Amino acid sequence: MSQRTYNKMWADAHLELSRLLTEELPAEPLHPEKDRVVFFQRVAMFYVRYIQIFRQLETVYDLLVHPQKRRVIRAILDGVIGRLLELKNEMVEKEFSEYHYMDDVLHDLKLRPADLEIPIPCYFVTECSRELKERKTMLTEILKMVQVSERPQPPLLKKMSPEVAIKTIQVAERARQGRLRAKLNEESRNMNRMYRTKEPEPADIELAALCIQKVWRGHVERKKTKIARDEEMIFLGMAMDPRHQVPCPAEIKAQASESCTRIKQQEHEEDFQKSILAVRKQLRDVESHDMSEKMKDQIREWFIECRDATGSFPDYPNDEDGGSALIFAEKNPQQLMEEIAEKEKEDSNNRPKVKEEKREKGKKEKGKAEEEEEAGLKMLPSAFLSDLEVENKTFVDFWQTRDESTNFNQRHEVELIKEEKRKVMEAELRVQVDEQMRQELAEWKLAVDKDKGGKTKANAKKKKGSKSGKRKKKEKDLTADRTLESLCQELVEQGLLKKANNVHLQDYLGDFSYLGTTLRQYDIEPMPSLSDVRQVISLYAILPLGSQVVHEKAPLIKAILLTGPTGVGKKMLVHAICHETGATLFDLSPLNTAGKYPGKSGLAMMLHIVFKVARLLQPSVILIEDAEKMFYKKVPKEEKELDPKRLKKDLPKFLKLIKGEDRVLIIGTTRDPQSSDIKSLCKMYSKIILIPRPDYGSRYILWKQLIKKHSGEVTKSLDLSSLAKISDGYTPGHMVQVIQSVVTKRRVLQQPNKPLTAAEFVAPLAKIDPVFQEEEEALKNWYAKTPLGKKRIKAATGREEEDEAPVKGKDKKKKGKK
Incomplete structure (x- = not known):
């Protein structure tokens, strides 16, 4: 276009x-x-x-x-x-x-x-392709170094005497000759049988000819009827014309034009960056001096106006308040002086009073919020x-x-760049001008009002002392003397920093849920489809991680838990998130961290290094497989040596340190959440996403696309509808396993003469245990105990109103007592 x-x-x-x-x-x-x-x-x-x-x-x-x-x-x-x-x-x-x-x-x-x-x-x-390429090259180089260092030495070959060697060669050669002799004997026997047969009679020849004609004519008629049926289906719009399955010239041309526009986009961007540098240099050389002098003249005029209006020189505005930018606002000198005086009074007020006022305001706001909730539902404030x-x-x-x-080629406009850069240069110059004019104002005050000048200095010192306050303690950097590359190398060697697979989110196949609203109207809670899961993942993980502005202002999500049976694609979703956003992948799974960085100090060092590198290489994803093991109710005997609950106390502390500007996301995966303490698990993960087994529509799409992906041909002899029906309860992982066992290289070569059928997939499918309904119901029941699940049940049963009623009654009684 x-x-x-x-x-x-x-x-x-x-x-x-x-x-x-x-x-x-x-x-x-x-x-x-x-x-x-x-x-x-x-x-x-x-x-x-x-x-x-x-x-x-x-x-x-x-x-x-x-x-x-x-x-x-x-x-x-x-x-x-x-x-x-x-x-x-x-x-x-x-x-x-x-x-x-x-x-x-x-x-x-x-x-x-x-x-x-x-x-x-x-x-x-x-x-950010350059940064991602640099990260990839750095990680690949570190991985190569680690692989070379960890490569095991080739096993030493046992020495063999010449006699033994000759004997083994003779055995192998005699066996080969024997197999060849047996094959020749079988062929000769078959040839002898053919020659022993009698010559056919004329009646037998006629019957053979009739049989051949019958088969051939049947084959031709079946071919004609198939062509006619296909033409009718194409005419009715029930099937696609084979000519349209191949990309047409218009599509190829459109793809080529898109690639050309992207090249042109890069060229225009490079020209734009060059012109920005040229314009900035031109403005500094030509307009910077005049701009600074003009600002100084305006500030001096303001000094004189304030002196004439109030009888004394004003206090210069602080940098925090905007500096001389306040002076250029459309206000009188008296109004500016009043504003500055009000700010001084606010600063001089005691802090405990401010805290009390905040508490009172908080109580009032809570009361107002409760009244608004009683009145009805309102939209939350937007950022x-x-x-x-x-x-x-x-x-x-x-x-x-x-x-x-006139701008047919859609090049950049220089005047717009000048307008933007003038504002930037004005802000830069204002800082320098403010420093010079503060000194000039102090000199004026000393020259004209000597007594007031001393007081102003003392006041300024007091103000500075009052504003300093207590500084917050900074986090201790345990690895301040180390480079990023050395930290990454250490994490790769320990297996905590891994390379994400090239998986797109669109590869997570699934159909839309067409009857969700209808089922909810009849008070039936539908199971989400895989398309819904894909949408939730893109909203909660990919979009916030991809944009810094969105991550800072949007509702902050620090940790997500993916729950579901084995094979539904939890790990695939994690790799898709990393691939779509260019995120760095860290692995803090209980089994992966077992035996690494021993002791409390070692654990603190491990988490410190992981979160430090994650912030430096953001966006970052921290994967925790088998997240339930960290919050076991009772640790199994066979896992006590691994100490799976090792990160239970320290990891939530580091999670609290993640802020809006840190694009770091923790993703946990679990298939058995029932074995964990639900309260501590829900405290750790703010979002819990239940991934179900695929429904009929998703299974149909999965069978079709996965067979094609493994070089299989989907023809009319392959009944996908029946295959999707009988595979109820099986996950995408099970389907991939079955297709890999059926669609082999040999079977792919046989497809032109012997197309794939649904019966071939039934036998290997029957050997695998599906996800039974009991397991799915257990996951549903567990999810109902989570905070969001409890709210959902209360809203469905109408208990919310009943719970709110007695609380209001209690408040009234308390008010009466008061």
Whole structure:
């Protein structure tokens, strides 16, 4: 597509965004919604519409060439992603479930299930490709060094005497000759049998000819009927024309044009960076001196105005308050002096009074929040809506009406760079000017008001002393004298730093849940599909890890627990997260850390090194396989030597140190959460995602795609529907195991004459134990005991209102006593 088309898509996305913003930020505040279902429908509608905007903006950002437009779109993209995560958090808190079913919303908006798929932005990896390449090369070099050092020496060959060697060669040769002689004898016997047969009679010849004709004519007719049936199915639209299965010339041309646009995008970006340097140098050489002198003149005028208005020179604003930027605000000198005086009074107030006021305010806010909850449901405050409103306004005011008829090649505009760099240079110069003007003001005060000058200095010292306060203790860096490469090498040698597999999230196959809303209307809790799992993983893990801005402002998720039976793809999802975001993978599984870094000091050192390297090489993912072992109720006898509960106390402490600016995520996987202490496990992991066995639709897609992936051909003789039906209870891991045993190299070569059938997969499938319903019910029952599961049960049974009623009664009694 052309650049004009992408500009139009950008405009359409902003049109829809402006409509959404008017609905989310109305002129008059909306009344609280009492009906939970109606409120959820409204939030779900917003959520689906934001996904559509996100999909449009992602394609525009990926293929637009103009570098300045791309920066504007990137800011809007981050805001839309953040708002998506906020709406997801809103739905979880109001519906008490990690999975949401929106088939009715898709029906109302006339969208397909594919439109609900959350795309993973390409810029997560492309924009930091250099850093990722450097990390990969560093890790591969360290892995090679470790492999070379750990490579075992070849075993020493036993010495053999010449007599023994000759004897072994003779035995092997005689055996070979014997096999060859037996084969020749069998062939000669077969030839003798053929010659012994009698000559056929004329009647036998006619019967043989009739038999051959019958078979051949049947074969020809069956072929004709098959062709006719295929043509009819193609005509009715029930099957695809084989000509369209191969990529057409238009598709090949479109792919080539996309690759050309990406090359052009890089060229324009390089030119843009060069022009930024040139403009910055030009502004420093030409305008910096005039700009600083102008600022100084304005500050001096303000000094004189304040002197004339108040009778004394003002106090210069601090850097924390903005410095001389406060002076250039549209205010009188008296107003500025009043503001500075008010700030001084606030600083001089006692701290305990401030704490008491904060407590009182907190109590009042809690009371107000309770009253609002009683009144109805409201949307939580957003950290992204204001940013989206500002970015939308800049597009409408500047980019929407901009004439670009002369900029056909979509190159950068120098005037825009000058405007931006002037602001940056002004901020840099202001710091220098402030230092000079502070000294000049002090000299003026000493020259004119000698007595007041001494007081002002003393006051300034007092202020500085009062503002210093107590400093927070910094974390001790146990490895301050070591380089990053040495720490990485140590972690690789210990097996704690690993290389992630090249797995895309789209490889985690699964179908959409089409009856989720209908089942919930009849009070039946549906099991989520694998498509829902894929969506939740992209929202909770990939989108926050991929963008620093989103991670800092969005609801912070530090740890995720993936629970499910063996073979559902928990480890595959972890590797997909690392691959899609370019994250570094660390392994702190109980079995992997057993016997490494012994003692308390060793444990502290291990966690310190892991979290330090994870912050330096962020985004980072810390994997904990068999997470239930860390929180065992009772450690089994065979695992006591491994000490699986070793990280139970220290790891949550390090988890608390993860902040919004640290793109570090802990992911635990477990197949047996029942054996762990549920309270400590839920304290550690804020999000618990239950991964079920695949449903019928997912199994159908899995069989089809996995057979194709292993070079198998899916023909009409392969009944995929029956295969998906009989494989109920089997996981994707079981399916891969069966396909690998059936679709061998020899079987692939036999496919043209003997196509694959469903019966071939039944026997190896029957040898594997499936996930029985009892195991799935046990996982469901365990999940119902988690905090979110308990809330869900209370909301379903209507106990929430009953629980709230006695609490209100108690409060009234207490008030009466008072």
